[in-house]
Amino acid sequence: MPNPTRIDPNEFRLMRDYIEKICGIFLTEDKMYLVETRLTTLMVESGCKSFTELYYKATTESTNALRDKIVEAITTNETFWFRDESPFAILDEVLFTELAAEIHAGKRSKIRIWSAACSTGQEPYSIAMTVLEFARKHFSLKPEQFEIIGTDISSAALYVAMAGRYDNLSITRGLPGDLKQRYFKPVGNVWAINDEVKRIVTFARMNLQENFFHLGKQDIIFCRYVLIYFADEFKRDILNRIGGLLRPDGYLFVGGSESIVNYTQDYQMLQHTRGLYYRVRPKEVNRARSMGL
Numbered sequence: 001m002p003n004p005t006r007i008d009p010n011e012f013r014l015m016r017d018y019i020e021k022i023c024g025i026f027l028t029e030d031k032m033y034l035v036e037t038r039l040t041t042l043m044v045e046s047g048c049k050s051f052t053e054l055y056y057k058a059t060t061e062s063t064n065a066l067r068d069k070i071v072e073a074i075t076t077n078e079t080f081w082f083r084d085e086s087p088f089a090i091l092d093e094v095l096f097t098e099l100a101a102e103i104h105a106g107k108r109s110k111i112r113i114w115s116a117a118c119s120t121g122q123e124p125y126s127i128a129m130t131v132l133e134f135a136r137k138h139f140s141l142k143p144e145q146f147e148i149i150g151t152d153i154s155s156a157a158l159y160v161a162m163a164g165r166y167d168n169l170s171i172t173r174g175l176p177g178d179l180k181q182r183y184f185k186p187v188g189n190v191w192a193i194n195d196e197v198k199r200i201v202t203f204a205r206m207n208l209q210e211n212f213f214h215l216g217k218q219d220i221i222f223c224r225y226v227l228i229y230f231a232d233e234f235k236r237d238i239l240n241r242i243g244g245l246l247r248p249d250g251y252l253f254v255g256g257s258e259s260i261v262n263y264t265q266d267y268q269m270l271q272h273t274r275g276l277y278y279r280v281r282p283k284e285v286n287r288a289r290s291m292g293l
């Protein structure tokens with residue numbers, strides 16, 4: 001008799017295609033174990049006797065509850081404070097100075113930063129702390145001139161992000177002691193982020209498969225450690241749409257171990273002593289490049 005908690009290759013393909021359809025995450029054959037380990041509990045709790053049954057239940061239910069639970073189970077929410085360090089150093093040492101000059105020249109009044117796939121909030125809050133630290137040192141920018149938005153497909157991750165409360169383990173991961181002291185306070189056995197930081201960050205649930213133009217033009221986009229889960233075509237699509245959302249000369253950060261050069265020519269790679277980042281190329285330059293000029 002087949003073991004219902006073991007996924008067979010046909011069931012794997014069924015679930016794999018379904019998962020890619022609902023959230024873009026592309027699982028290669030060597031990830032059979034991952035579908036099995038992450039979805040077995042859900043399968044049993046939903047009263048299903050096999051992964052095939054789970055698939056049919058999810059695709060025929062009138063609400064999206066089971067579909068959303070599959071997304072929650074399959075997404076990886078690993079994140080930590082000031083991940084890779086270099087993006088935050090580049091904000092502090094290069095981009096904020098440049099943007100402050102534009103504000104003072106009257107070219108703009110706000111600086112808008114989007115953390116796409118923000119997980120439990122460490123990334124947008126690290127950006128916000130970088131803003132606050134910059135404002136403390138330079139006075140040329142005010143925190144209220146920033147709008148930082150974090151989005152993610154996972155409601156569970158966003159719940160933590162919006163609460164801004166972190167346990168003893170997650171608070172230590174990457175967060176310098178002085179920033180912990182300045183921007184967090186202990187509440188019971190968790191650490192709560194200050195209103196000063198929270199005030200400049202908002203959160204929203206968003207699937208990167210959906211149109212995101214309603215977010216409005218952005219100056220800087222963080223799209224880190226999420227493209228790695230997607231198939232090449234979807235990576236290209238997202239990078240192309242992000243290019244359209246960035247204002248001319250806007251900046252993109254991807255993860256330290258990620259590269260976008262094989263997926264798009266829309267960005268110019270910039271080097272900083274601490275790491276790489278990208279600037280969206282003006283449309284005319286792209287047209288000229290595609291014509292071989």
Ligand SMILES: C[S@@+](CC[C@H](N)C(=O)[O-])C[C@H]1O[C@@H](n2cnc3c(N)ncnc32)[C@H](O)[C@@H]1O
Nearest residue numbers: 023075077079117119153154207208224225226
């Ligand atoms: C590994 S975390 C990265 C978090 C953060 N950007 C960082 O670098 O620390 C990946 C996040 O991508 C989210 N994600 C996966 N697929 C998504 C999709 N289709 N739309 C939006 N977010 C997605 C997951 O929920 C997860 O929180």
